Amino acid sequence: MSEIKKVVLAYSGGLDTSIIAKWLQEEYKCEVVTFTADIGQGGEVEPARLKAQAMGIKDIYIEDLREEFARDFVFPMLRANAMYEGEYRLGTSIARPLISKRLVEIAKEVGADAISHGATGKGNDQVRFELNAYALMPDVKVIAPWREWDLLSREKLMAYAEEHNIPIEKKQGKKSPYSMDANLLHISYEGGILEHPEMEPEEDMWLWTVSPENAPDQPTYVELSFEKGDIVAINGEKMSPATVMEYLNQVGGENGIGRDDIVENRFVGMKSRGCYETPAGTIMLKAHRAMESLTLDRNAAHLKDELMPKYAEMIYNGFWFTPEREMLQALIDKSQENVSGNVRVKLYKGNVVIVGRSSENSLFDEKIATFEEDGGAYNHKDAEGFIKLNALRLRTAAKKRQK
Numbered sequence: 001m002s003e004i005k006k007v008v009l010a011y012s013g014g015l016d017t018s019i020i021a022k023w024l025q026e027e028y029k030c031e032v033v034t035f036t037a038d039i040g041q042g043g044e045v046e047p048a049r050l051k052a053q054a055m056g057i058k059d060i061y062i063e064d065l066r067e068e069f070a071r072d073f074v075f076p077m078l079r080a081n082a083m084y085e086g087e088y089r090l091g092t093s094i095a096r097p098l099i100s101k102r103l104v105e106i107a108k109e110v111g112a113d114a115i116s117h118g119a120t121g122k123g124n125d126q127v128r129f130e131l132n133a134y135a136l137m138p139d140v141k142v143i144a145p146w147r148e149w150d151l152l153s154r155e156k157l158m159a160y161a162e163e164h165n166i167p168i169e170k171k172q173g174k175k176s177p178y179s180m181d182a183n184l185l186h187i188s189y190e191g192g193i194l195e196h197p198e199m200e201p202e203e204d205m206w207l208w209t210v211s212p213e214n215a216p217d218q219p220t221y222v223e224l225s226f227e228k229g230d231i232v233a234i235n236g237e238k239m240s241p242a243t244v245m246e247y248l249n250q251v252g253g254e255n256g257i258g259r260d261d262i263v264e265n266r267f268v269g270m271k272s273r274g275c276y277e278t279p280a281g282t283i284m285l286k287a288h289r290a291m292e293s294l295t296l297d298r299n300a301a302h303l304k305d306e307l308m309p310k311y312a313e314m315i316y317n318g319f320w321f322t323p324e325r326e327m328l329q330a331l332i333d334k335s336q337e338n339v340s341g342n343v344r345v346k347l348y349k350g351n352v353v354i355v356g357r358s359s360e361n362s363l364f365d366e367k368i369a370t371f372e373e374d375g376g377a378y379n380h381k382d383a384e385g386f387i388k389l390n391a392l393r394l395r396t397a398a399k400k401r402q403k
Contacts, residue, residue, distance in 0.1 A: 006031045006112040007143060008103055010129070013048030015168060017118045019157055020145050021055055022164050024116060028143070033059040035106050037099050039069045040184030040242065051167070061106055066184060069098050070241035073320075074185055078284050079229040079339075080304065080332045081292075082312040087262045088274075089281045090315050091186025096125060097320035100132035104140055114141035121147045124267050128318035135321035178205060184245045186258075186278040197263055197273045208249065208277040212256035212350030219348035220255055221355070222248075224287045226343065229336030231284060245280040252279025255347040267317045283352050287343040290354040295338045295361045304335055 007024055011017045011034035024032050034057055036048040045062055052060045073094050084090055103115045115133060119125035121144070130142050151157050161168050177192030187208055193199045203211060225233035231244050239247065252258055258279035266272050292301060307328060314325045341359025345352055367377040 004028050004030050004113040004141065004143070006033060006110065007114040007116050008033045008035055008107045008110065008112045009116045010099055010103055010118065011036050011048060011052065012118070013045065013051050015161060015166070016157065018051055018055070018166050019151070019160055019164075020116065020118050021052065021057065022166060023145055023149060023151075023160075024143065025055070026164075027149075030113075031059075032057050033061070033106065033110055033112060035061040035099075035103060036063070037102060038062070038064045038066060039095055039098065040066045040246070041182040054167075059110055061102075063102065065098060065102070066242040067240060069095065070184055070245050073098050074245065074281075075230050075241050076329060076333070077315060078281070078288055079336050080308055080311050080328070081285055081289060082308055082315060083285070084312045084316045085262075085264055087260060088264055088316070089186065089260070089276070089278045089285065090312060091183065091276060091278055091281065092125070092181050092188055093128065093316045093318075094185065094320075095181075095183045096128035096318065097132045100129050101136060101321075103129075104133050104137040107137065107140065114143050116143040116145065119144065119146065122268065122270070124316070124318070127267055131318035132321050184242060184249070185281050186276050189275040190272065194273050194275060201261065201275050205275065206259065206277060209253045209259055209279060210256050212259075215256035215349045216254070219346045220251060221344060221346055222251060222283070223342055223344045224284075225341075226288070226291045227340045229288065229291075229333075229339040231287070245284075248280035248283050250279075252283050252347065253277070256350040257347055257352060258282040259350070283345060283347070286352040286354065287345055288339075290343045290345075290357045291339050291341055291359070294357050294364055295341065295359050296335065297363065300335050304332065307331070 007028065007030055009017065009021055009024065009032055011021060013036060021032050021034065024030060032055075034048070034052045036045050038045045049060050049062055077090065077094050082090055084093070103117075106112070107115050117126070117129045119129055126144055126147070130144075133140050133142065146152075151160055158168065160166075178189040178194065179191045181188045189201070189205055194201060223235050224231050225236070230241070231239075233239060234244060234247055258277050258281065260276045260278065261273075262276065263271055263273045296304075311325070311328050311332070314320070314322065314328075319325055338361040340361055341357065343354065344356035346355045365377070367374050
């Protein structure tokens with residue numbers, strides 16, 4: 001590590017990564033290149049340029065990756081209906097492979113010796129950043145300051161910032177006690193009172209959604225058009241993947257959609273309590289399942305559901321760029337060939353209600369499914385043999401027990 005001359009830092013422009021930028025300059029005596037990704041976190045990313053320049057950094061990368069994030073990462077994941085441990089919609093997890101990808105690409109472009117990130121030694125993100133980076137650049141060196149320095153408290157970080165003239169933003173009003181991460185898919189909250197699982201989050205913590213109690217008294221109806229498992233239009237208007245998510249985040253947030261309070265099992269071994277707002281993801285997952293219910297063969301759908309927890313775990317643990325994830329993705333994408341059509345949803349006070357679905361590829365046969373006369377489309381007598389064959393082993397075992 002002593003031979004490092006240039007390092008690319010994943011730079012948010014916040015206090016922690018600004019301290020890391022200065023710390024790298026001081027400890028490694030190396031040139032620092034910053035990379036800031038706009039993946040829909042909200043707010044301006046350009047101020048990061050000014051902060052980096054103030055620290056003497058010359059190579060500054062600021063890139064709008066919203067479309068790539070939605071198209072190449074979120075949408076493929078949603079085709080799988082992926083949820084970790086049945087609740088977490090993987091908002092932070094799915095962003096890390098994209099950031100890692102660009103980190104190593106920039107490292108190659110500028111001839112850097114290493115990459116660096118601001119993830120702590122207790123979290124999942126260090127694993128995700130580094131596993132994905134190694135998969136794409138096997139000999140890359142990684143500097144993880146939180147695993148090296150002694151600045152392990154907020155007081156020490158603030159003192160370091162003051163000593164090195166790193167600007168500390170003074171927020172007006174109540175200071176947020178939470179550690180937050182945001183992108184097009186979600187915003188997460190950790191820390192503060194959330195470290196006590198029995199405590200209810202404060203209402204003013206939530207930034208994207210109104211409370212269901214205060215949501216409009218009239219429902220909002222939205223029609224989503226799918227092609228091969230992806231939403232391509234809303235209310236008949238064609239939209240890009242990122243635009244789809246931006247629209248659904250807005251309308252979902254207005255109707256109190258997408259709040260989650262979860263205790264999850266981190267890959268590094270501890271349990272962690274986090275709160276999440278995922279308006280677009282909540283709507284998209286519900287609508288996608290409705291579209292699949294109409295167009296996907298029963299056994300194909302059940303096989304997908306069996307594989308989904310493993311797929312979600314791969315993403316959560318940082319194994320996006322792996323043969324096993326790519327194999328599963330090929331299977332998932334194959335299953336989506338006929339998942340096209342329209343789904344109508346009703347958004348009302350925190351609820352996403354499916355109120356209609358239609359498709360030219362529908363496997364729903366009204367003649368067979370009807371409770372009225374079906375004209376012989378279904379022979380009720382066939383059910384008797386079907387039941388007896390399935391009961392054969394049960395009846396055999398029962399007779400043995402009776403003896």
